[in-house]
Amino acid sequence: MRRELRRDKILIVARVFRTISFACLDFDKRADRTGGFRLMKTLIVYYSLEGNTDYAANKIAERLGADKLRLVPKVAYKDKGFAKFFYGGKSAIMKEVPALETYDVDLSEYDRIIFGFPVWAGNFTPPLRTFILDQRDALKGKRFSAFACQGGSGGERALSKLAGFLRIKSFDETAVFIDPKARHNSETEEAIASFCGRLGA
Numbered sequence: 001m002r003r004e005l006r007r008d009k010i011l012i013v014a015r016v017f018r019t020i021s022f023a024c025l026d027f028d029k030r031a032d033r034t035g036g037f038r039l040m041k042t043l044i045v046y047y048s049l050e051g052n053t054d055y056a057a058n059k060i061a062e063r064l065g066a067d068k069l070r071l072v073p074k075v076a077y078k079d080k081g082f083a084k085f086f087y088g089g090k091s092a093i094m095k096e097v098p099a100l101e102t103y104d105v106d107l108s109e110y111d112r113i114i115f116g117f118p119v120w121a122g123n124f125t126p127p128l129r130t131f132i133l134d135q136r137d138a139l140k141g142k143r144f145s146a147f148a149c150q151g152g153s154g155g156e157r158a159l160s161k162l163a164g165f166l167r168i169k170s171f172d173e174t175a176v177f178i179d180p181k182a183r184h185n186s187e188t189e190e191a192i193a194s195f196c197g198r199l200g201a
C-alpha cells in the first residue's frame with residue numbers, strides 16, 4: 001500500500017514536470033513563430049556582390065532566427081576583372097549613394113539591425129549608405145551590430161566608418177570574416193558561430 005502511494009506520488013511529480021516542460025517548449029515555439037514574446041527581433045540588412053556576405057548573412061540568420069534584407073542596386077556593379085575593382089572602388093571612395101531596387105520592409109517590427117557588407121577600398125559598400133539615408137528616422141532607437149567580409153584588410157576601419165555614418169559611438173557586436181564563401185574553412189565557421197553566440201544565439 002505504501003509502495004503504491006509512493007509510486008503514485010512519483011507519477012504525479014513526473015506528469016507535472018512533463019506538463020511544465022511542454023508548456024515552456026510551446027512558449028518558445030510560439031515566441032519564434034510570432035515574435036510576440038521575443039526579447040529581440042532582428043533584421044540583417046546587407047549587400048553582397050560576389051556571395052560572401054550573402055553566405056555569412058544566411059548562416060547568421062539561420063542561427064539567430066533573424067529576417068534578411070538583401071540590398072540590390074538598380075544599376076548592378078560590375079563583378080569581373082578590372083571594372084569590378086575600378087567602379088566599385090570609385091563608388092566607395094566617392095561615397096556614392098546608388099539608387100536601390102524597391103524593398104519591402106517595416107523597420108518598426110525590429111529591435112535590432114545587423115548590417116553586413118563587403119569591404120571596398122577600406123570602406124563599407126555604398127548600398128548601405130543609401131539604405132541608412134533613406135531610413136534615418138526609422139532606424140532611430142534600434143540596437144546595431146555589424147559584420148564585414150574582406151579579402152585582406154580594412155574591415156575594422158570600415159566598421160567604424162559605418163558606425164560614424166549611423167551616428168553611433170560603437171556597435172553592440174562586430175565581426176570580420178575573410179571571404180567566408182570563397183575561402184570556406186572551419187576558422188570562418190567558428191568566427192560566424194562566435195559572432196552569433198555574442199548576439200545571443
Ligand SMILES: Cc1cc2nc3c(=O)[nH]c(=O)nc-3n(C[C@H](O)[C@H](O)[C@H](O)COP(=O)(O)O)c2cc1C
Nearest residue numbers: 049050051052053088118119121122150151152153
Ligand atoms: C571594389 C572592391 C574593393 C575591395 N576592397 C577591399 C579592401 O579594401 N580590403 C579587402 O580586404 N578586400 C577588399 N575587397 C574584397 C572583398 O571585400 C571581399 O572579397 C569580400 O569577401 C567580398 O564580399 P561579397 O562576395 O559579398 O561581395 C574588395 C573587392 C571589391 C570588388
